[in-house]
Amino acid sequence: MSSDYEFSDEEVDNVFDDDDMDMQDQDSDADSGMDILDDFKPTTTTTRKAYDLPYESLTQSAVEALMAADVEHIRGIFGVDASTASLLLRHLNWNKEKLIEKYMDGASAMLVAAGVTMPEPEPAPSTTSTRGAGAIRRPTRKTKQASPAPTSKKDDGAFVCPICFDDTPGLTALALDCGHGACGACWGAYVRAKIRDEGEHACRCMAEGCALVAPDVFIKDVLLASSEDDAMGEDGEGAATYVRFQELLVRHFVACTNHLKFCPHPGCTNTVSCPGAAGRSVLTTIVPTVSCGVRGVVSSISTSSTIAPSPAPATVAGGKKPISRTNSMSASQELARGKEHKFCFGCPIDSDHRPVVCGVAALWLKKCRDDSETANWIKSNTKECAKCMSTIEKNGGCNHMTCKKCKHEFCWVCMGPWSEHGTAWYSCNRYDEKGGIDARDSQSKSRASLERYLHYYNRWANHEQSAKLALDLFSKTEKKMEEMQVTSALTWIEVGVQFMKKAVEEVDKCRMTLKWTYAMAYYLAKGNQKDLFEDNQRDLEKAVEDLSELLESPIEPENIPTLRQKVTDKTVYVQKRNTIVLEDTADGFLEDRWSWNVSVDGFDAPEE
Amino acid sequence: MALPKRIIKETERLVADPAPGITAAPHEDNLRYFDVTIQGPDGSPFQQGIFKLELFLPEEYPMAPPKVRFLTKIYHPNIDKLGRICLDILKDKWSPALQIRTVLLSVQALLSAPNPDDPLAPDVAKHYKEDEKGAMGVSREWTALYASG
Numbered sequence: 001m002s003s004d005y006e007f008s009d010e011e012v013d014n015v016f017d018d019d020d021m022d023m024q025d026q027d028s029d030a031d032s033g034m035d036i037l038d039d040f041k042p043t044t045t046t047t048r049k050a051y052d053l054p055y056e057s058l059t060q061s062a063v064e065a066l067m068a069a070d071v072e073h074i075r076g077i078f079g080v081d082a083s084t085a086s087l088l089l090r091h092l093n094w095n096k097e098k099l100i101e102k103y104m105d106g107a108s109a110m111l112v113a114a115g116v117t118m119p120e121p122e123p124a125p126s127t128t129s130t131r132g133a134g135a136i137r138r139p140t141r142k143t144k145q146a147s148p149a150p151t152s153k154k155d156d157g158a159f160v161c162p163i164c165f166d167d168t169p170g171l172t173a174l175a176l177d178c179g180h181g182a183c184g185a186c187w188g189a190y191v192r193a194k195i196r197d198e199g200e201h202a203c204r205c206m207a208e209g210c211a212l213v214a215p216d217v218f219i220k221d222v223l224l225a226s227s228e229d230d231a232m233g234e235d236g237e238g239a240a241t242y243v244r245f246q247e248l249l250v251r252h253f254v255a256c257t258n259h260l261k262f263c264p265h266p267g268c269t270n271t272v273s274c275p276g277a278a279g280r281s282v283l284t285t286i287v288p289t290v291s292c293g294v295r296g297v298v299s300s301i302s303t304s305s306t307i308a309p310s311p312a313p314a315t316v317a318g319g320k321k322p323i324s325r326t327n328s329m330s331a332s333q334e335l336a337r338g339k340e341h342k343f344c345f346g347c348p349i350d351s352d353h354r355p356v357v358c359g360v361a362a363l364w365l366k367k368c369r370d371d372s373e374t375a376n377w378i379k380s381n382t383k384e385c386a387k388c389m390s391t392i393e394k395n396g397g398c399n400h401m402t403c404k405k406c407k408h409e410f411c412w413v414c415m416g417p418w419s420e421h422g423t424a425w426y427s428c429n430r431y432d433e434k435g436g437i438d439a440r441d442s443q444s445k446s447r448a449s450l451e452r453y454l455h456y457y458n459r460w461a462n463h464e465q466s467a468k469l470a471l472d473l474f475s476k477t478e479k480k481m482e483e484m485q486v487t488s489a490l491t492w493i494e495v496g497v498q499f500m501k502k503a504v505e506e507v508d509k510c511r512m513t514l515k516w517t518y519a520m521a522y523y524l525a526k527g528n529q530k531d532l533f534e535d536n537q538r539d540l541e542k543a544v545e546d547l548s549e550l551l552e553s554p555i556e557p558e559n560i561p562t563l564r565q566k567v568t569d570k571t572v573y574v575q576k577r578n579t580i581v582l583e584d585t586a587d588g589f590l591e592d593r594w595s596w597n598v599s600v601d602g603f604d605a606p607e608e
Numbered sequence: 609m610a611l612p613k614r615i616i617k618e619t620e621r622l623v624a625d626p627a628p629g630i631t632a633a634p635h636e637d638n639l640r641y642f643d644v645t646i647q648g649p650d651g652s653p654f655q656q657g658i659f660k661l662e663l664f665l666p667e668e669y670p671m672a673p674p675k676v677r678f679l680t681k682i683y684h685p686n687i688d689k690l691g692r693i694c695l696d697i698l699k700d701k702w703s704p705a706l707q708i709r710t711v712l713l714s715v716q717a718l719l720s721a722p723n724p725d726d727p728l729a730p731d732v733a734k735h736y737k738e739d740e741k742g743a744m745g746v747s748r749e750w751t752a753l754y755a756s757g
Binding site for chain 2: 189209
C-alpha cells in the first residue's frame with residue numbers, strides 16, 4: 001500500500017523496500033486514513049502546456065493524511081505508538097532517514113531529545129495528581145538552577161498550583177509523565193499562549209528545564225477543558241486554538257518537505273505539491289508557476305480547515321431573465337475577487353512570473369526596489385557636469401552653474417560652457433553651439449545606462465498598470481451591457497458579457513507575461529537570441545494592445561455582434577502569441593540558450 | 609484588572625524573605641513595576657557594586673517572561689549600553705515555573721559568569737575574548753564609577 005502511495009519520497013521507499021513488505025499487514029488499520037487520501041487525487045487540469053509543470057493542490061486534510069502516512073511508517077518500524085512517532089518526526093523535521101539512523105544509534109537519547117519520556121506503547125497523557133506520581137526529573141540542558149522549585153504540596157497534602165499559586169481545595173493537578181503538576185487553567189493559558197502568541201507547535205512542560213513535550217491528546221484535552229471554564233474567555237476559543245495547533249503542525253510539515261509549499265495568499269490553507277520543482281538546481285531551467293486551486297479571497301476569519309472555492313460562474317436559467325444581482329456574482333466582481341491563487345513554487349513571488357526564471361526575477365525586483373524611484377528622480381531633477389560628470393541638482397538661482405567639484409562653469413539649459421554665452425546670462429538661445437552639443441553628447445552617454453533601465457522599468461510597470469485599468473474598464477462595460485440587456489431585452493448579451501470577460505482575462509494574463517519579458521530582456525545579453533526574444537515580445541505586445549483597444553471601443557446594441565466576432569478572433573490570436581512567447585522561452589531555458597549580461601545564480605558568468 | 613494571586617504571593621515572598629544581595633520592591637502606583645538592586649557577586653569584577661535594574665511583569669505573566677533592564681551602566685559582554693540583557697530564560701527558555709526571584713538570581717549569576725560567545729555588546733565581548741584581564745579591569749573601573757552607591 002505504501003509503495004504505490006504516490007506522494008511519499010521515492011528515495012525513502014527504495015531504501016526501505018523491505019520494511020514496506022512488513023508493513024503490508026499493519027496497514028489494514030490505517031485504511032481509513034488512506035481512503036481520505038483517494039479523494040484528493042489530482043483534479044485533472046485541462047490541457048497542460050509544455051511549460052506548465054505537473055503539480056497538484058492539497059487541502060489541509062490531504063496534507064494531514066500525508067503526515068499520518070509518515071507517522072504510520074515510523075510507527076511500524078520502531079514499534080512505538082503514533083503519538084511518540086509523530087513527536088520524533090517533528091523533532092527531526094520530518095526527515096525519516098535521519099530519524100531512523102539516529103534512532104538506531106540510540107533510541108533512548110532520541111526519545112529524550114524529542115521530549116518523549118520512554119518508548120512505551122501507550123504514554124497517553126496521564127492526568128494523574130502530583131501526589132503519588134514519582135516526579136522523575138528528566139536530564140536537562142538548562143542554565144543555572146537559581147532557587148529551589150516552589151513547593152507544589154502543602155503540608156496537609158492539598159495541591160497548590162506552582163504557577164498561579166491557587167490553593168482552592170479540591171483543585172486537581174494535571175501533569176505530563178514527568179509529574180510536574182499545574183492546574184488546568186494554567187495549562188490552558190500556557191498552551192494557548194504558546195500556540196496563539198508564539199506560533200509554537202511543541203509545548204514543553206511548564207517546569208523550568210523540563211524538556212517533555214505535551215502530546216497532541218493532552219493539548220486537545222487541556223484546550224477543550226479550558227473552553228468550558230468561563231474565566232478562559234469566550235466559548236469555542238479552545239477549539240479554535242486547537243484548530244490553529246493543527247494548522248501549525250501542517251505548516252511545519254510542509255516547510256520541512258521539499259516538494260510541498262503552502263499557498264502564500266492570506267487566509268488560504270491549501271498546499272501545493274510539485275515534485276518537479278523540489279530543489280534549487282532545477283530553477284535555472286523551469287519556472288514552476290502553480291496554483292492552489294482556490295479562487296478568490298478566502299475569509300481569514302474562517303477557522304474551518306476546508307475552504308470551499310468561490311461559486312462557479314452562475315448560469316442563468318430560464319432564457320429571458322435578466323441577471324439578478326442578488327444571487328449571482330457579476331462577472332467583473334468575479335474577475336477581481338476570483339483570481340486564481342497563482343504563485344511561484346520556487347521563490348517567494350506570489351504571482352506568475354513566467355517567462356523569466358526565479359533568479360533573474362529576483363534580481364530585477366531587487367533592482368526595482370533599490371533603483372526605480374531614485375533613478376526617476378535623478379533623471380528628472382539632475383544633470384551631470386560636462387567636465388567631471390558629478391551629478392548636480394539645480395535647486396534655485398540662475399542658469400549660470402559652477403560645478404562645486406571641478407569649478408567648471410556652464411549653462412544649465414544648453415549644458416555648454418558659460419564663456420560662450422556672452423552677456424545673455426538669463427536666457428539661453430545658443431542651442432546649436434558646438435560646445436553645447438559636445439556637452440550634451442557626453443551627458444547622454446553617461447545617462448544611457450540609466451535610460452536603458454528606465455526604458456525597461458517603465459514598460460514593466462506600465463503593463464501592470466494597464467492590466468488593472470483593463471479590469472476597471474471591464475466592470476464599466478459590463479454594467480453598460482447589462483443595462484442594455486434590461487432595456488432592449490436582448491437575451492444573447494448574457495453570452496456577450498462572457499466573451500468580454502474571456503478577453504479581459506486573457507489581456508490580464510498576457511500583460512503579466514509581457515511585464516516579466518521586460519525584466520528578462522533587461523538582463524539578456526545582446527545577440528541573435530535576444531533579437532528573436534524581442535521579436536516575439538513585440539508580436540505579443542502588438543496583439544495585446546490591439547485587443548485592449550477593441551475592448552475600449554464604444555458599445556452600441558447594433559455593433560455588438562461584429563464586436564464580439566472581432567474580440568473573439570483577437571482573443572484567440574493573443575492566446576496563441578502568449579503561448580509562443582512562453583514556450584519559446586521555456587525551451588530556451590531547457591536548451592541553455594539564454595545568456596545574461598550579469599551573473600545570475602546557477603548560470604555561467606557572462607562572457608566579456 | 610485585579611492583580612493575579614501569583615503576583616501578590618511572589619511580591620509578599622520577595623519582601624518577607626529576600627534573596628541574598630537582591631532587593632525588589634514594587635511601585636505603589638503600579639504593582640507590576642519593580643525597582644530592583646543587585647549586588648555584584650564576590651569574586652567578579654562587579655564586586656561591591658550596587659546595580660539598579662527595573663523589572664516589569666507584562667499582562668501575560670507568567671506565560672510570558674518579565675521584562676528586565678539594567679539602569680546602572682555596566683561593562684559586560686551580555687548587557688548592552690541600553691541595559692538590555694541577553695539571557696536565555698528571559699527569552700526562548702522562559703518557563704512559567706520561573707519567578708521574579710529566580711530570574712534575578714540568574715541575572716546575578718550572569719555577572720559572575722559572562723558569556724562572550726553569545727554577546728549582546730560585540731565590542732565588549734571582543735575585548736573579553738582577546739584580553740580578559742584588561743576587560744575585567746574596565747568592568748571594575750565602571751563598577752567603581754557608576755555602581756558604587
